[in-house]
Amino acid sequence: MQTIVFLGSRGYGTSHEAIKTAKELGCYTVLISDRYRSGLTEADELICVPDLAERNEILVRLKKLEDKGNRIAACLSFIDPYVSCAAQLSEELGLGDFSSGALALAEDKTAVRNKLKGLKSSPFFSVIDKGIDIRGFALCHAERFPLILKPSVSNGSKDIKLVKSEGEMKEALYAFKDKQPILAEEYLDGPQYLIEAAVYKGEVLIAAVIEQEWNESFIITGYAFPAELSRDAALSLTDAVRDIVQHIGIEHGSCHLEMRYVKGRWKLVEINPRMSGGWMNKIIETGTGGNLLKEVLKMQLGEEPVFHESIPRSTYARYLTVNTAGRLLHISGIEQAMNLDGIEHVLLKTERGCIVRPPKSMGDRFACIIAAADTMQHAKKAARDAAKRLRLYVEPL
Template identity: 45%
Template sequence: MQTIVFIGSNKSGTSREALSISTTMGYYTVLLTNRREFIKQEKEFTEVHQMVYVENLMDKEMIFSIINNLEEGRKQICAVISFIDPFVSFAARISKKLGLFQMSTDALAFMEEKTRFREHLKSLPVSPKFTIFHGKHSIQHFVEENQRQLPLILKSPISNGSKDVLLVETYSELKEGLDYLNKKFPSIPILIEEYLIGTQYLIEVIVKDGQISIVAVIEQEVLNGDRFIITGYCYPAVVENETLEELQIAVESIIQALELENGTCHLEMRLIEGKWKLIEINPRMSGGAMNRIIQEGTGINLIKETLKLYLGQDPYLEATKRTHVYAKFLTVSSRGRLIKVTGKTKALNYDGVKEVYVKPRKGAILTKPYSLGDRYAYVIASADTPEQAKEIALIASKEIKFYLEPF
């Protein structure tokens, strides 16, 4: 039986949706997970044919042992995939060892570690100014040397989903931020970047045999604060043709410099005084509701086309429709235990609303947003114009209310 093995998954979003699509495509779907609660909730994963608990998903010997058992059970392994950091390049290396379709493992690994890709791309005009702080150095001395560069962005090189990404604007914030990250990641250097003010865009890319395809360009709206939480996505981004052409050139220069011949990635870039600057790059498609946003706007099921790529097939990326889509993500302003959520049905009944999703269950502890994982619901709407799509999503989202017990 033709089989796809997935290394890791979240409870919802792109990685979970990939499991369902794999099964819909006719593959025997195996999930390797390090989350014990998933094993307890296995019956809820109806799209998964087999789930296996693996304490360390980077344990190569264990992964190969499981794959060997699957093959002895007459399962033909067609692909080993991960949509989860930091397992993307690891899964690609497993695939390579098995003689499956070869992804660009080195390029994927570069994208998983932020200091490495910054160093690798530093000669490109899209790269912002940056420096690296090593824990063995004096924080006080570093702050005194770099305070004139404020405001700055501090990042853990292994962060994802806006976790451990800090905006620091003062001498004391820089010192406190470095101290916080240094204690949290004592053996990992800290990436410090210039703070760039401008509209931010997300770019979804698939590369097959060196052919670079920009699937979607989406404008992002960032929640006010110092954690860069994205609460709005507008597809397609309203950008002049000349600016889009410059974006195409910038993206191609990044992909070529990384030597990505086969793989997917999403980039976050800002337009600064007419020039594109690279904020982030990750070796997978974006998580959350990204697949639904793109599918509503273009008809392209990007997860399905990504799976086809990993299977060695040619992805089909021609849009079958062109619609404006807006996704509004919801957060809460204080910490508490969830009593109930109301308004989902009302929100779904608005004309133009395509999906309403509420993530947490009753009894869950909710908090104000520190990462993208602290977004607790979303509303996706489509319309003939970007203004209409946004208006529908915003009005419908106001129907959703979280009732919290202080915790």
């Protein structure tokens, strides 16, 4: 039977939806996880491997699957940092060339910056290695403040610091003392966009462009789809995305980029070698009626992806966070929120008994409200009105 193997999964969002979508395509699904998740997977079969980076152990398990009659057609992951590992497994299984080297490069932010150095879309950056003279570094870059500091290997907007002085830089680097090397990047002042892209037989295809909203910790709290861009901005964005993806060397696979439009130029914030996590697929599906995740899976099975070309509905997703840490007792107002005009989805990540806290990464967002309307203004109002209906009851820690 045609089998898709998934390397790692979460209990919600893209990686969780991917398993259900693969079953809708008629595939037998296997989840390889580093822990047993009873009741938390939709997969037909769960294989536990303590270390998902141990390719040899995983290959032994996959060989046993084949011996049972499973025809492995694809092996992939939507979880950092297993994307390139899954691509390597696919190549070792003889399923094709899945750009594993390029995907591995894209998982390392310092490697990406060095690879793209010289492109118009590449902002100023510098690498701070362990043992560097922080005072000397700060003095050399005094004219470049403010700067963004972040670990070379990070995701979900985790550990991003905006520093405006030598003192703030010292404080941030002390917090990062166990996470070297650190990237120091030019602060980009301009609207930020998420670009969902796929590469099929070397051709870069843009599936969606979404404007983002963020808080003071750079946690994304709002997504507006489709992004409103001028014709010139849209054309130059397409050129910039293709240039970036081709320079990294991705010939096959999906990816998403975050870019800012600064003084008429597109600048890369970061690229990740997979489709966005969270409820991105539902946001795009609400706006277009098309299932991006299904097309990504079909592409991994060797089929050409087909992206929906209808005029999208104005769709806005509002992600919610808490201000106080504690144990969640109850969430009320869900039904009232769902009954408001324009509300398509009220999606909860957090369950009763879970710990909630002020956001330090995107994973700390506890819910997502998706609204659609005839205009973006109306969609935003609907989502924000719905958010006011939700009330969390939290027991302080």
